[in-house]
Amino acid sequence: MTPQRSPLLELRGITKAFGGVEALRGVDFALFAGEIHGLVGENGAGKSTLMKIIAGVHAEFSGRFALDGKDTRFRSTRDAHAAGIAMVHQELSVAPDLSVAENVFLGTQPTNRFGLVQWRRMAREAGEQLAKFGIDVDPMSRLGDLPIGMQQLIEIARVLFSGARIVILDEPTSALSPPEVERLFATLRRLRDEGCAIVFISHFIEDILRVSDTVTVFRNGRKVAETESAATSKAALIEAMIGKGSEALGETYTDDIMLPPPTDRPAVLKADELTLARSLQDVSFEARGGEVLGIYGFMGCGQLELARILFGKIKPDRGTLIVGGEPKTFASTAAARRAGVAFVPESRRAMLFHQEPVYKNISISVLGRISALLLKPARERSIAARQVEQLQIRPAAVDLELGMLSGGNQQKVALAKWLSYPPRLLVLCEPTRGMDVGAKNDVINIIRELRAKGLAVIVLSTEPETVLSLADRIIVLKRGAVVREFAHEMVSKDRLLQAA
Amino acid sequence: MASEGATVPADRKRPHSVGRFLRSQMRNIAPFLTLICLTGFFAAASPSFATLDNFGNILTQVSVTGIIAVGLTFVILCAEIDLSIASIANVTGIAVAYFTLQESYVNIANVPMPGWAAVMLALALCALLGVVNAFGLTVIGIPSFIMTLAMMQIAAGISALLVRGQIAYKVPDVITTLGSGSIGGIPWIVIVAALMLLGGHLVLTYTRFGRYVYMVGGNREAAEYSGLNVKLILGSVMVIAAVCSGIGGMLGVAHFGSAQQNEFDTYLLDSIAAVVVGGTSLFGGRGGIGNTVVGLFVLGVLNNGLDHVNIDSFLKILIRGLILLAALVINVYAQKLRERSVE
Numbered sequence: 001m002t003p004q005r006s007p008l009l010e011l012r013g014i015t016k017a018f019g020g021v022e023a024l025r026g027v028d029f030a031l032f033a034g035e036i037h038g039l040v041g042e043n044g045a046g047k048s049t050l051m052k053i054i055a056g057v058h059a060e061f062s063g064r065f066a067l068d069g070k071d072t073r074f075r076s077t078r079d080a081h082a083a084g085i086a087m088v089h090q091e092l093s094v095a096p097d098l099s100v101a102e103n104v105f106l107g108t109q110p111t112n113r114f115g116l117v118q119w120r121r122m123a124r125e126a127g128e129q130l131a132k133f134g135i136d137v138d139p140m141s142r143l144g145d146l147p148i149g150m151q152q153l154i155e156i157a158r159v160l161f162s163g164a165r166i167v168i169l170d171e172p173t174s175a176l177s178p179p180e181v182e183r184l185f186a187t188l189r190r191l192r193d194e195g196c197a198i199v200f201i202s203h204f205i206e207d208i209l210r211v212s213d214t215v216t217v218f219r220n221g222r223k224v225a226e227t228e229s230a231a232t233s234k235a236a237l238i239e240a241m242i243g244k245g246s247e248a249l250g251e252t253y254t255d256d257i258m259l260p261p262p263t264d265r266p267a268v269l270k271a272d273e274l275t276l277a278r279s280l281q282d283v284s285f286e287a288r289g290g291e292v293l294g295i296y297g298f299m300g301c302g303q304l305e306l307a308r309i310l311f312g313k314i315k316p317d318r319g320t321l322i323v324g325g326e327p328k329t330f331a332s333t334a335a336a337r338r339a340g341v342a343f344v345p346e347s348r349r350a351m352l353f354h355q356e357p358v359y360k361n362i363s364i365s366v367l368g369r370i371s372a373l374l375l376k377p378a379r380e381r382s383i384a385a386r387q388v389e390q391l392q393i394r395p396a397a398v399d400l401e402l403g404m405l406s407g408g409n410q411q412k413v414a415l416a417k418w419l420s421y422p423p424r425l426l427v428l429c430e431p432t433r434g435m436d437v438g439a440k441n442d443v444i445n446i447i448r449e450l451r452a453k454g455l456a457v458i459v460l461s462t463e464p465e466t467v468l469s470l471a472d473r474i475i476v477l478k479r480g481a482v483v484r485e486f487a488h489e490m491v492s493k494d495r496l497l498q499a500a
Numbered sequence: 501m502a503s504e505g506a507t508v509p510a511d512r513k514r515p516h517s518v519g520r521f522l523r524s525q526m527r528n529i530a531p532f533l534t535l536i537c538l539t540g541f542f543a544a545a546s547p548s549f550a551t552l553d554n555f556g557n558i559l560t561q562v563s564v565t566g567i568i569a570v571g572l573t574f575v576i577l578c579a580e581i582d583l584s585i586a587s588i589a590n591v592t593g594i595a596v597a598y599f600t601l602q603e604s605y606v607n608i609a610n611v612p613m614p615g616w617a618a619v620m621l622a623l624a625l626c627a628l629l630g631v632v633n634a635f636g637l638t639v640i641g642i643p644s645f646i647m648t649l650a651m652m653q654i655a656a657g658i659s660a661l662l663v664r665g666q667i668a669y670k671v672p673d674v675i676t677t678l679g680s681g682s683i684g685g686i687p688w689i690v691i692v693a694a695l696m697l698l699g700g701h702l703v704l705t706y707t708r709f710g711r712y713v714y715m716v717g718g719n720r721e722a723a724e725y726s727g728l729n730v731k732l733i734l735g736s737v738m739v740i741a742a743v744c745s746g747i748g749g750m751l752g753v754a755h756f757g758s759a760q761q762n763e764f765d766t767y768l769l770d771s772i773a774a775v776v777v778g779g780t781s782l783f784g785g786r787g788g789i790g791n792t793v794v795g796l797f798v799l800g801v802l803n804n805g806l807d808h809v810n811i812d813s814f815l816k817i818l819i820r821g822l823i824l825l826a827a828l829v830i831n832v833y834a835q836k837l838r839e840r841s842v843e
Binding site (some may be wrong): 106311313332333334337338342343344349350351352353354355356360364365367368369372373374375401417 | 706707708709711712714715718719721722723724725726727728729730731732785786
């Protein structure tokens with residue numbers, strides 16, 4: 001479709017800098033009613049920054065901002081809301097202790113003429129809205145009790161049905177299972193046909209190509225391409241994103257790949273019948289040195305809980321962990337670390353100290369080794385500098401505050417903190433989620449190097465590509481139970497999806 | 501194949517960095533400016549204020565608060581609070597007198613002991629109360645606000661049982677000397693306060709434990725996922741706060757010349773005010789002993805200066821409250837400015 005009308009939203013020459021770091025440089029962007037506009041680009045390319053300007057999160061920028069042909073400046077997200085612009089951010093932002101209905105109507109609860117909330121009406125309307133989205137839950141149940149993927153769908157549903165005419169979705173599909181993605185796409189198409197303008201940011205280029213009408217590519221804070229989706233291909237988009245030939249990067253894992261024969265090294269970790277109420281049921285597996293074990297499953301299959309048990313954050317109701325031949329019950333995360341287990345959670349926010357410099361973020365987990373009582377800042381900086389060098393963290397300044405780095409570089413810092421003194425077992429949740437192709441490859445190479453050094457690595461992911469690109473052996477979790485193990489055999493994205 | 505998205509062009513960095521630096525340092529600059537303004541105001545308003553003698557007075561007046569505030573700084577850096585510090589100071593001061601032989605006219609069923617034993621027992625008592633705070637906070641999971649509110653009552657209750665409305669006067673000689681003696685014209689209590697503040701600063705800045713305190717305050721979840729024993733660190737700061745309070749209480753009793761119920765009531769607010777006015781973040785992870793020292797001087801200059809300018813003593817209370825409110829506003833505002841400058 002090629003709308004001939006004037007754009008609903010038009011931006012010209014947008015420039016925005018954080019501190020000294022320029023995130024956007026003279027970007028033009030137009031959005032038309034009745035289109036789904038896909039945005040792709042590596043981490044730090046400026047997609048999210050541009051969207052936050054549109055949604056009123058960033059009020060300070062230079063350039064022209066016109067809505068319905070009129071020059072406009074939003075001072076806050078409230079202004080943007082009032083103008084009919086809504087955004088679903090990458091990180092889940094819901095109120096887990098409130099009911100589903102209250103979350104759907106957050107800030108817009110129906111009230112009677114005395115100003116009291118009309119609970120019954122709210123529950124009924126929330127149920128109807130969610131049903132349109134194919135979500136069948138009790139509107140009065142507590143949101144936090146639902147699986148994360150479901151919570152994310154409900155958040156998206158809230159924004160989609162808020163009556164906004166411009167809806168921005170930042171990485172909406174990363175926590176969703178394939179059927180949930182289908183439901184989301186069907187809803188997006190319906191809203192588009194009703195005249196909404198939708199911006200869709202994703203690292204899943206297939207998703208972008210399937211659902212969007214137009215695609216814009218960002219690189220280094222600039223818009224480098226804008227094209228109709230039907231007229232482009234994955235390879236072309238990747239090439240525009242990273243600005244060089246991309247044969248090696250176009251791997252799709254649709255073909256069968258052969259898993260290597262199992263190693264005969266001893267097991268570093270043995271999990272035996274781990275059980276946790278409502279999350280895990282008799283989960284048993286082994287992780288061996290020099291091997292990457294992939295644990296795949298849809299969001300809510302219990303992998304997040306499993307990872308936290310391995311790192312001593314949650315205690316299982318039943319079952320045993322044997323680390324290095326000894327049975328362990330970790331009383332704390334500190335105990336797990338002492339036993340040689342390292343852990344990177346799926347959320348960067350839960351792992352990093354954004355107000356502290358990079359070197360403190362890296363040295364935090366090894367302070368116990370390099371200093372008994374007194375700190376050795378010079379030593380910390382040199383350890384950090386080595387990791388920054390090896391992992392190619394940019395900018396390469398160990399005294400820079402972490403918050404100034406882009407997401408992909410922050411993820412590398414989260415990994416770097418464990419690597420100056422490699423652990424015996426490294427547990428990684430979604431190690432490449434939300435990363436651009438280049439950073440993803442960097443991380444994959446780092447993990448392979450660690451495996452070569454004899455570490456046992458466990459990679460837990462909801463993305464088949466992540467598991468397939470890394471794992472030597474794969475187990476599939478479904479509703480908290482191991483349903484399939486792939487070892488020394490052919491495996492593919494299809495086979496994984498079918499198993500889960 | 502690294503992403504080049506966030507490289508910093510050197511020439512673009514300059515114009516922003518001064519403003520950014522000032523904004524990020526707001527919490528350190530504002531208390532210092534306040535101190536300079538107050539000092540200037542009182543010096544102009546009263547000839548007796550800006551004298552060396554009076555400076556000595558101010559130092560002595562803030563010493564007990566300073567000793568208590570050392571431990572509280574640790575607690576607030578961890579984004580927790582301790583409301584029992586004044587009560588623990590009081591009960592420790594009373595305990596050290598309770599274990600000392602009193603004059604015959606003092607009607608307290610006390611248990612006389614050698615001076616060192618009395619001091620040890622008093623220290624053990626405040627440490628024990630700190631451990632109870634730590635246990636409630638970390639093992640049971642009671643928020644520190646509520647846990648230490650209960651401890652405030654418990655410590656006050658122990659105080660009441662020990663003295664039963666009476667007043668004790670004698671404390672061990674070493675405590676008497678440190679609390680009310682002086683060496684070379686400098687009161688010992690000022691020296692103790694200075695040494696404890698210095699010690700606190702060194703621990704926070706140069707030790708591993710100090711770094712952990714900042715990290716736990718900065719992002720507790722990340723600290724836990726980095727394999728820090730967060731509960732141990734939180735428990736430790738509660739014990740440190742209680743022991744600092746206990747030392748402040750013992751020296752305070754010697755300084756005032758008596759041990760009695762409710763003697764330290766004003767020190768709770770003063771200590772919290774000193775830490776917060778100094779700019780240590782109520783959200784944890786930012787600030788330190790340097791801030792607390794500035795905060796102490798702001799309070800000291802204010803309390804002392806108001807005496808010099810002949811103001812209604814009831815109005816003083818209101819003024820102190822208003823200054824504290826202003827400091828809270830700056831504290832929260834500084835955090836927001838900082839977050840904006842980092843974003």
